[in-house]
Amino acid sequence: MGKKPRSERRNGKKASGKRGKDEEEEEVLPDDFTILGSDDGGTVFGIDDWETGNANGIDEEGEDDEDGDETTQLEKNLEKFRDVLANVEDGIGGEKAGRKRESGFKLLFRTLTHYALGPSGVEIMEAFEGSVVPTVLASLKNSASEQYAACRVIEAIAVVLGGGNDAFFELVEPALKRVVMATGNQAQVRAAGLRAWSLAAFVCSTDFPSTIVLLDLCEAAANERYRGEDSSPLLRAAALDSWSLLATTIEDNDIASEEGRGPTILPLLQKALDSDSAELRSSAGECVAMIHEARLNLGVQDEDATATTRRYRRGSWDGTEFEVLIDEVKQRMAELAAESGHHMSKKAKKSQRSTFREYMSTLVDDENPVVTVAFRGGTLELKTWKEVIQLGAIRSCCQGGFMLQMSNNEYLQEIFGADVSVLNNGDGMSNIEKRMLLSKNSQASKDKDREMNKDRKKRSNVKNYFLDADGEDI
Template sequence: MHDLRRQALESGKTVSRKARSRTASAASSKANSAVNSRANSRANSRNPSRHGSDEDEGFLSDGTAWSTNSIDDILNNEDVDLPPDAWKAELHSIIEQIVDRKRSSTEGRADSLNVYTHVLMAKYAKDEIESRMNGILPAILRSIKAETSERETVTALRALTVTIVTLDSDDIYDSVCDLLKRTVSDSESIQTKIGALHALGTATFFGGASEEEAEEIMAFLLEIVESDGLSVGAHDQGGVVVAALEEWGLLATEIEDMEEASEAAMEAFVEQLQSSDSSVQIAAGENIALLYEKSYTPREHDEDLSDDEDSDDEGYVKNGDKMVKRYNVYRRQDQLIHTLEELAKISTRKVSKKDRKTLHSSFTDILNSVEKPTRGPKYSTAVNDETGRTYGAGRMKVRINRNVEVRIDKWWKLQRLCALRRVLQGGFATQYDANEAVSRTLPFTVSRG
């Protein structure tokens, strides 16, 4: 996960479609991509490769059995013989195949679900799928429940997450929650558990769960973290623990008061800093930084500040309000800071050079925020020679278009951005422009450059 964050966030760039490596064989030609020859194109484009990771460096294609040449040509309007909205006809055909399970095979369903997901990432298709949900949603859930193959199940879980973000409906959580929790707990496939955890977090955040329901899911996720995955039959499976940490962090961004929940959560997260898996350590550390950030809130208009309140520049937000500490996050903060300092400069050869670099960068930011909770990720303490002031926050940005960029200057923004990138991958910028569920999740700033 941390590699995806480095590429997607620090560069501030979205990988162009032209730059993607094609996954299909040269045998698939544009002539076979026309809508009236879809069946022939599909039959010739299948290969036996497994499903890809849900962290595939932001590419829209996941390298599964479908050739993406023809669908990419349709999505990108690169075939002059096809009308601009040809992707809608393609999506309609794909939906028909997903819904009609009687005449489909396990591999065929996985193929259809994969292309469906691919299209929904690249295009905002709420109007195209909303009227078909009475057929689409039950079909996706049957693929998840049946677990006929790992590939079909994982692909169905990915299809479900992107569907939830596309629909932006308050009615989905109740329909999917129980099944997703059972899948996390009962599936024998680790990849299925991971996919179900991400789908569960997405459904809770975007699908209409109440705050009480969100807190129940957070408790479920925290139990997974506390038990190192044992509570769901995945003991010492780092990928499962990371997924639980990531989705817990996403849901925590929506909870206004985390004081009561912080003590138990901090104990679990601090324990995971000792993990041998650097991804687990970083996900736990980012949740720690988030909890410290949430312990500060803006001063009320009629609130007096005590004499010992910090009054440096980090204490103010853009509107001039003072940020005030409301409670202690962790009672052994000195010990925590010592651990974070060690991770920020870890040098053991037991950790790969790549992981050491990532740990140094991540935990330098996390330590900075624990010591100064009003500082977000990538806060710069370097001094501007012209102003004599520190550069401060705002070095991490994601460009949406010429006029809009998302500034990731808070941990809650980073948690939400990474959750959206997990679901939408390379389609994030397109969805941000068109999908209100995405744009309202993250505030944007108008670029002057």
């Protein structure tokens, strides 16, 4: 009889001996497991539930905060952020109950994404980095849910700290590598570890060789088998997403030339498009779109050329050894863009068709994607797959705090070329004025509705006049 896989041998139950008093049976995490959600572990860090506002003076239900201006609210939230970080070492590292540690991670994640804003937020994070980061890394040895939460918190810390923080990346890299490489860990944990590792490299690291090593690992993890075992679709999708993110930091020639990384993994992506996992198919499609975009850019040498000239100078797969493979990929993606049937829910089919139509517009029509992010004072438009992929990684990390980070995080604004003076410039109206003039229940809206009703009645009377008129008027 052959040996069992290493993960089964490692996780097998002992033949004798009882489970410890505080040891609980390992919970299998669902595919949609998240760090978000309600906290049922009680008060943590000795801090009551003070999460009633954010830096923009808007509470959780979206209502305007009338107690003070945005500057005052920002100062309050930074103070709350400082209080949480000051209690992490005792509140998480010194807590024996796993449920409370998980609740502490949820609170920490929320404060990082919602309250660690601007240069002051970076300074506070740097001041407590020496106590917070080791505590978080120590939790990577606990339960699966804690491991997952710790990985998400590492992602958030990386975004808050910003670029040029090689020391932070060098500190977390070995621990995250162990999480990803350990075949005994659950797929959700390994996927979260790989995403945290790649995002920390993208944001904080300036070491190019480390990026190349991580790209190699992502390519290996995206295969059907990894480290002697069948690879989970969750891990494969995370590997492709991480590969796409890291590939945005290298030159187009290194991605899409004949010897580039893109053509090398095209056969892998073609197989992934046939997977039963919708997430894996979408990740593979996005990789193909970015590789094709990089291939098109290889044919453009003159940056000052007109749009028409640039289009007809773009690179092509025609006449290369990858031409047939690309045609097969196009055909498969066209099928996914129009897929129907009862094996998927209506929502899933709608999402898949919409997503793959965007990929097809680049792959077939050579069109750039257009993604618009609306802010209070304007919009930010992204027109390349590299930018779209970077934005998606930041959005996935920050969750509900995405807009706050984009509006206040100087490093993110630098990455996307955002003009903060325009994006954060509101209309100058106070909260009371907005209610009085812009609300659906305002007097101005009611007056406008009455005028429109009068106009409708007048038009209706004109149309129906012949019904009441006598014969001489007809």
